[in-house]
Amino acid sequence: NEVQFAASNKLKNTNYQNVYNDIANVIRENDEHDDYIGSGPVLLRLAWHASGQFDSKQEIKGGSYNGTLRFDKELSDPSNAGLKYAFDLLKPIYKKYNHQISHGDLFTLAGVVAVQEMGGPKIPWRYGRVDGDIETVPLNGRLPDANQNANYVRNFFHRLNFLEDKEIVALIGAHCVGKTHLKNSGFEGPWGAATNMFTNEFFRNLLTEKWVLEKNEAGNQQYNNDKGYMMLPTDMALVQDGSFKKIVEEFANDESSFFKVFSSAFNKLLENGIKFEKSSPVLYFKTLDEQDI
Ligand code: HEM
Numbered sequence: 001n002e003v004q005f006a007a008s009n010k011l012k013n014t015n016y017q018n019v020y021n022d023i024a025n026v027i028r029e030n031d032e033h034d035d036y037i038g039s040g041p042v043l044l045r046l047a048w049h050a051s052g053q054f055d056s057k058q059e060i061k062g063g064s065y066n067g068t069l070r071f072d073k074e075l076s077d078p079s080n081a082g083l084k085y086a087f088d089l090l091k092p093i094y095k096k097y098n099h100q101i102s103h104g105d106l107f108t109l110a111g112v113v114a115v116q117e118m119g120g121p122k123i124p125w126r127y128g129r130v131d132g133d134i135e136t137v138p139l140n141g142r143l144p145d146a147n148q149n150a151n152y153v154r155n156f157f158h159r160l161n162f163l164e165d166k167e168i169v170a171l172i173g174a175h176c177v178g179k180t181h182l183k184n185s186g187f188e189g190p191w192g193a194a195t196n197m198f199t200n201e202f203f204r205n206l207l208t209e210k211w212v213l214e215k216n217e218a219g220n221q222q223y224n225n226d227k228g229y230m231m232l233p234t235d236m237a238l239v240q241d242g243s244f245k246k247i248v249e250e251f252a253n254d255e256s257s258f259f260k261v262f263s264s265a266f267n268k269l270l271e272n273g274i275k276f277e278k279s280s281p282v283l284y285f286k287t288l289d290e291q292d293i
């Protein structure tokens with residue numbers, strides 16, 4: 001679906017660092033969220049869910065372009081439980097820029113800010129998404145089911161045009177931050193471990209910890225270890241499948257390799273289905289620390 005960005009309502013490149021900084025300050029100010037894990041992980045999940053419902057084969061394609069996650073119709077999808085909190089964090093920033101930034105650009109930029117402010121790799125980002133009306137909201141149920149195996153995971157990401165196992169493993173490596181919440185998804189944990197630093201820890205834990213499959217309070221099976229860590233069935237799939245497992249080992253041994261693949265795969269996820277103008281600049285942002293803020 002060829003789309004162009006209406007040139008009229010875009011900020012000059014320089015202003016997007018200001019938007020980045022406003023989102024980064026919201027993360028700093030809301031550091032008590034989720035027992036001091038903070039708001040980075042849930043904003044990262046918002047950006048992923050705003051983009052991951054893309055399906056090029058459907059009439060209504062989805063993806064981040066139309067910013068449809070802002071509508072209750074999509075936000076109330078059970079897969080999006082818990083994300084209203086993240087959307088509410090961004091509302092004052094949307095108002096401050098007074099329609100000069102679209103919801104799709106805001107949601108995806110929030111994912112870039114979350115990764116970078118939690119110590120992850122730089123993510124290249126372009127503006128140009130345009131809010132669509134409620135007719136452009138994709139059907140619910142396009143986000144993945146956590147109870148499934150490696151082939152399900154591979155096929156799911158093929159729909160999002162991720163045809164290389166490396167990209168798939170890297171993307172799921174975002175589970176290095178945040179946690180699952182029984183009331184949101186029917187999974188619980190990890191307990192205690194304050195996971196708000198973006199590292200390759202998730203891959204190391206997959207390989208080194210002893211995982212026991214148990215039924216949790218919601219009746220779902222999840223893998224638990226003796227330190228209160230957990231893995232979803234789709235997490236564990238990454239070491240149950242030979243090809244995925246080789247990549248988990250590579251990323252566990254070389255964080256820079258994980259960062260490199262994650263950076264390009266996450267950018268691709270956020271831009272799925274969007275044709276940017278050739279002239280649309282690829283922006284890189286400084287973290288607050290890099291600006292001594
Ligand atoms: C097979 C694909 C995936 C499945 C089945 C899956 C499933 C889940 C589930 C069930 C949760 C717990 C939600 C809750 O209870 O609050 C979760 C959390 C999370 N997911 Fe995924 N996910 C997948 C891929 C991804 C990707 C590609 C990203 C980002 C690039 C991502 C980022 C996150 C983050 C950051 C959290 C923590 C949110 C928080 O702490 O509030 N996930 N995921």
Ligand SMILES: Nc1c(Br)cnc2ccccc12
Pocket residue numbers: 175176177178179180189190195202205229230231232235
């Ligand atoms: N911290 C996590 C670990 Br550790 C393992 N799996 C996850 C899945 C979703 C969100 C967080 C995690």
